[in-house]
Structure formats: C-alpha cells, structure tokens
Amino acid sequence: MILITGATGFLGSELVYQLLENGARVRAIKREGSAIPKILQGKPVEWVTADILDHFALEAAFEGVRQVYHCAGMISFKSADRKRLHQVNAEGTANVVNLCLENNIGKLVHVSSVAAIGEGKPGQAVTEKDLLEYTGLQHGYSISKYEGEMEVWRGIAEGLTAVIVNPAVIIGRAAGDKGSGRIFETARRGTSFYTGGSIGLIAVADVARVMIALMNSDISGQRFILNAGTLSIKELFTQAAAIFGNRAPSILVRPWMLKLALVNRSVVHSLTKQHLYSTEKINEALPGIVFRPVSEVVNETCIELV
Template structure:
C-alpha cells in the first residue's frame, strides 16, 4: 500500500487522483480538522488516516502495511512569524518520515522539496541540481526549512533508504483556486496595472504528480530532480493571464522602492486590522529576482517525457476562474 502525506494539499490531492486512476491502493494522511478536497470526494476507496506530521506515534500507526511513501506534506509561508513552525513541519516532520521509512523498511520514498532549497547559479545561467545551497543570511525561512528537510532525506539515504527528491518550481493548476500560486492569477483578475521585473519557474501540478509517479516506479534512487516546464517573466505571465480574462494588460513596471513603500503600508494596515498581510519582505525580494531553472537532468533521464506548456495551463486556470 502507498502512503501519501499532505493528502489534502494542492499537489497531494492531484497525486492521489492519479494513483487512484492507476488502480493503486492509497492511504491518505491528513489532519483531523482538514477537509477532503473536492477532486477526491467521490473516490470512496481511498483510506483516509488522521495524523499530524509532528505526531510521531500517530505516524507510526499510519505506516502499518505501507511499502511506498510520497511525502508531500509541507508548510509554505513567507511571513517571518511562521518561520519556527515551518522549520518544525518541513524539517522535523520530514525527519520523522525518514526514520519511519527506515524502521519499516519502506521500498522507496519520493520526497517533495522545492527549487527554494537549491543554490543560486554561479554562472548567471539557469539553476541546476548541482548548484550548492550556501547560507548567506538572505534566504527566507521557507528556503531554509526546505533545505533542512532535504538534508534529512539525504541522511536517510546515507543510512540505506531508497529515496528520490523532486524540486518543483512554482506549481500552478486550476484546483489551486485563489490560494498559493492561485493568488497570482487572482491578483491579475482584480485588475492590477503594474508588474515587477523579475521572473519565475512554472510547472503544472499534473506534471509534478506524473513525474513523481514515474520516479517511484523507476529504479532511480539517491537523486534529485528539478521539475520546471518553463521560465516566465512576471510581465509576460501577467499579460497572458489578463488577455485570457479579457481585462487590461498590466503595462507599468513597478520599482523596488514603490513596492517596498507598499510593504510598509501593508504592514501598518495589518497592525490595525489584525489581518495577515500578503505582501512581505520576502515576497518583495522574490518579485525582483530573475529566478531561472533548468529541467535538463529530468529530460536526460526520461527523454520521452513531455510537460504541459505553461500557456495551456494558463488557459485552463483562467477558464476555471471564469466559470467558478
């Protein structure tokens, strides 16, 4: 039987949908207060198991009869107040999964990391798997937590665990709604007039799940793979979304000073309203980075693998926005 952690998340639910479609038995891990995603509601033969990723003994029960594990559970936040909790979930939680995989002699683990755990390119070319992550005090908490989580997997590999790590770029898809990457689409839908000069890597959620299953079924172990369909500038991404939604295309490039001023106002508003601000120091920094990633290694290992063009994903997402 297959165990999937983070089963109610954006990626975890898509992964389970694809595994179920192949007729595989799945035990889906979720917290007791988490709701089952709509795309999984009609799949009655999924075995749901309530356990917190930080509850070792509950996790141990979830591992009974398990042979393969997909570790999708993770906390994503760019707020400094969440850093401590992110380190616990993304690092300590991963350590528990690795230890249980070893003690239960699991056949294979596929661990979901992030491009945030990769180092910066030293040649101004797209980042690859061999670029070494070096702490310099500028990394945000999410990056640190995902890097530390990877270190736990590599520790498990050194102790004899068969494992593969995937480093997806920004994962998009219609079922994200207005959360996570869906916020980018919703931001444009609301009618913003500006864009930032940075760029980012993008990949469809269906492709990430497909690659994970392919890696699980392969003999490959002790490797990590960037999963990235294409690198897009924020300018082109916002323009494509706006065109598909039949709204004005953002035409103004905002400066870092202007966005930083907006951060100050957002912080002030959060203090008075008590609401969690969406704009943070780390999101401002990310918006101005030219983040480029190469998936050449993945295609070298799987030359027949094709990833969905990002323009197609954007069409699917904007169509969903118009009808939902």
C-alpha cells in the same frame, strides 16, 4: 499499499487521483478538520487522520506500506511564520524519514522546491548541483525546504531508498486561492503593477506523473528540478489579464518601492530575480516525459477562475 502525506493539498490530491487511476491501493494522511478535495470524494482511499508533527500518530499509518510520497508542507513568505515553517517542513520531514527507516519502506519520494536550490552563475540556468548558500536574502520557506531535504539526505545515508523532486511554482485548475492560486487571484482582481522578476511554472498533473515514474524506477539518491518553462511576471499577468478581461499591467515596481512598502528583503529579492532552471537531468532520467506548455496551463488555470 502506498502512503501519501499532504493528500488533501493541491499536489497531493492530484497524485492520489493518478495513483488510483493506475489501480494502486492508497492510504492518505489528512489533518483533523481538513476537507477531502472534490477530485477524491467517493474514491477508494483509506484516509488516516494524523499530523506529520506527531510521530506517534503517524506510526499506525505506516503499517503495511511499501512506498511513501511525502507531499505535506507549508508555504509562507511571512517572517512571522519562520518557526512554523521549520516545524512543518523540516521536523515533519524528519518524522516521515524516521518512520520510513523504522518500517523498512521500499522507497520515498519527497517533494521539495526549487526554492531549496541555490542560485546559478549569472546568466546560467540553475541545476541540481547548485547548493543553497545562506546569504540573508533567502526567506524562511527556502530555508525550511532546504532543511527538509537535509533530513531526506540523512535518511539516504542511513540506508533509505529515496528521490527528491524540486518543482517550480505548481499551477493547474484546482490551485484554489492558496499557494500559486494567490497569483491568479491577484490577476483576476486586476492589477496595474508588475515586478521585474520571472517565475518558473509547471502543471500539477506533470509533477504527479514524474513522481510516479521516479517511484517506479531504479533511481535513488538523486534530486530533480521540475520546470516546464519560465515567464516574466509581466508576461504572466498580461496573459492572465487577457483571459479575465482586465488591462495588462503597465507599472514596473522597482525594488526600492517594495522596500518602502515594508516588504521584507528576502521577498523583494524573490520578486525581482530572474529564475532560470535547467531540466536536463530529469529529461535524461525520464526521456519519455513531456511537460505541457506553460502558456496552455496558465490559460487553463485562469479559465477555472472566470
């Protein structure tokens, strides 16, 4: 039996779908009130209602499980959500790690983020060796995902077999209007503005495929950056505008403008930063994996919203 947390989310539902296609027996955790995604409706999934913050509610879900994929998490860049981010992304992960240890789970694949990795040297791509160093410019999401990773490393030190994936921004048809979907919804409505930063992107199906491949490998105690390519914010909005029939953005929003708009400095830093990521490590670990071209997936994501 395979257990997936966050199974009703964008990535989690795609992962469950692929596992079922591979003939796996899947138990999926969902919070009370969460709707089952269309992609999984009518599928042979054993649903368990629980919250990752409730250790005792989670216990029953781990019975008879041999593998765990931890996809549950919270995404927010609001300062007011820092406490909640810590609870979900750090404390929730601690609960999952502890239950994996208590139940002698065979392997855990944990979904982190490139936001939990440090910044590389100027002009160089970020690698898995770049550790996050607190500078005051990181937003609460980055810190909470880093703290979640620390819980997994703690579990590994205590004997847990585990792998961490650090995907860039995950996109795809079912992105909806949350997370990365907000980017495309903004583009659909039309905008004349863009920032000077860039963004790493990867298809949701590719992330799920890599996670399954890592689970079924002998790899443990490692983390892997997953990124199919990088686009500038202007390039991304321009490509999306063409599909939606909107004008391409033409006004560069500079950092001082964002600050005048009362955007907190960690978000300003993120929106104006050049994001470059190395995928050398995952390419060496899984040489058969080929990521779909970013432009192709951007088009697909936009067309779903037309």
